[in-house]
Amino acid sequence: MSSMAAQCPISEHESVLARIIRDYFCSPDRQCQVLAGIAVLEQSGHNDRLYYLKSGSMAAYYQETDSSHPVLVFQVEAGMFFGVHSFFAGTFKASTTVIAQTDCELAWIDISTKAVNEDTYGSLSAQFMPVMVSELSKRQQRASLKAVANAQSQQKLFRAEQMTTLGQLAAGIAHELNNAVGVIDSKAQRLQDTLSSWLATYQPDAQPFFDVGLSQGQGVSSSEARSRGRTFEKQHGLSSNKARLLARALPQDADINVWLADLDNALHFWEQGRELHDLQIAAQHAVSIVRSVKQLGGADHERNEHVDINDTLQKSLSLLQGAIRGVTVTQTFGDLPLLVGSSTEFVQIWVNLIKNATEALVDTPSPNIDIYTFTSKGWLIVTIANNGPVIEESVRRKIFQPNFTTRKGGLSFGLGLGLSIVQRLVNEYNGSIAVKSDADITTFRVRLPLGE
Incomplete structure (x- = not known):
């Protein structure tokens, strides 16, 4: 790092942020240049400074353990602050490693910095409160956008039956x-x-x-x-x-x-x-x-877990909370033994069946889905029923065939996996799936062997 000076113009109607930059981050003694690749902060290392990035770009990484891969937590662009938590919370311990991605210009304050115009603007913490809130809001917005983009990516993959x-x-x-x-x-x-x-x-x-x-x-x-x-x-x-x-x-x-x-x-x-x-x-x-x-998205699908079927149903409903908004879902869960298998595969099965039921209820005035679990004569049984339109007999004979889909008669299986894949997964557990439908109710019934 090498020292440098900077011009800090003052606007007539300056904002709170502009005043803070002018009052605290324009001193030549507290400015420097940082070359690309240099770490300004080390995770868990000492930090008693609040940094302001005047130009360039930096990245902050978090590492869970010494052997884990560092995770990119947020990007620091020109006009942003970092070191906020360790400075104002008084821990003086960096929570991330911050590395310059390009040549950068930095300014900072440290624990020896006195509040400017304290009688007018309050203590240092009071003056920087908007900075703290704004800075974390920017980072969270970026993380949320990234999470939403990833969720949308998952939907595309579902439709492609991959x-x-x-x-x-x-x-x-x-x-x-x-x-x-x-x-x-x-x-x-x-x-x-x-x-x-x-x-x-x-x-x-x-x-x-x-x-x-x-x-x-x-x-x-x-x-x-x-x-x-x-x-x-x-x-x-x-x-x-x-x-x-x-x-x-x-x-x-x-x-x-x-x-x-x-x-x-x-x-x-x-x-x-x-x-x-x-x-x-x-x-x-x-x-x-x-x-x-x-x-x-489990890392693998090895069927060696002890799976709580009721729990996989609950997780499926949680995943589909947006899709089932407006639908009355009744859950009647029995006392079930654990099954050996893959929880990921069971969630896939229930997500598809519940989503199918939801799409069948689009034009139903008071939509209901009823989910029951119980055991009977060596079988674990799950039924998922809805009060949507009847599925005609000609359709019921074909719905488990590969690549079969229709929106007639209230059937609309939209996740892209196909009931044939759901049936294949159930069959691989030596179970069975069947559907019954009349003018009042349509029911999918899954039977899974309890084993020894």
């Missing part, structure tokens, strides 16, 4: 994403604890507004916010922007006068809470996606 290949790819993707998403999820929770503790100590009057944003996010629809905003603008003489923001923030049963007493401060801390709320929701969603992908 279940074996899908299993291998999904396992690899989930392995790469799991640590990254887990770190973001835990850091979001830790950031919430840190900010809540700080507010309780230093700005207790602001904490209720922060808590509203954190617990509720934006509690009203956009149309409702516009309508309320116009009312607030007329009644209280507010600018349209502030009125609209207050309309988004103010709970229906809240006293508006409490907010109006110091509106700028109230809205500021509500926005910080809302940003963290959105960050946590996105993190939880990403974790759910990764878990679903991991369940579908």
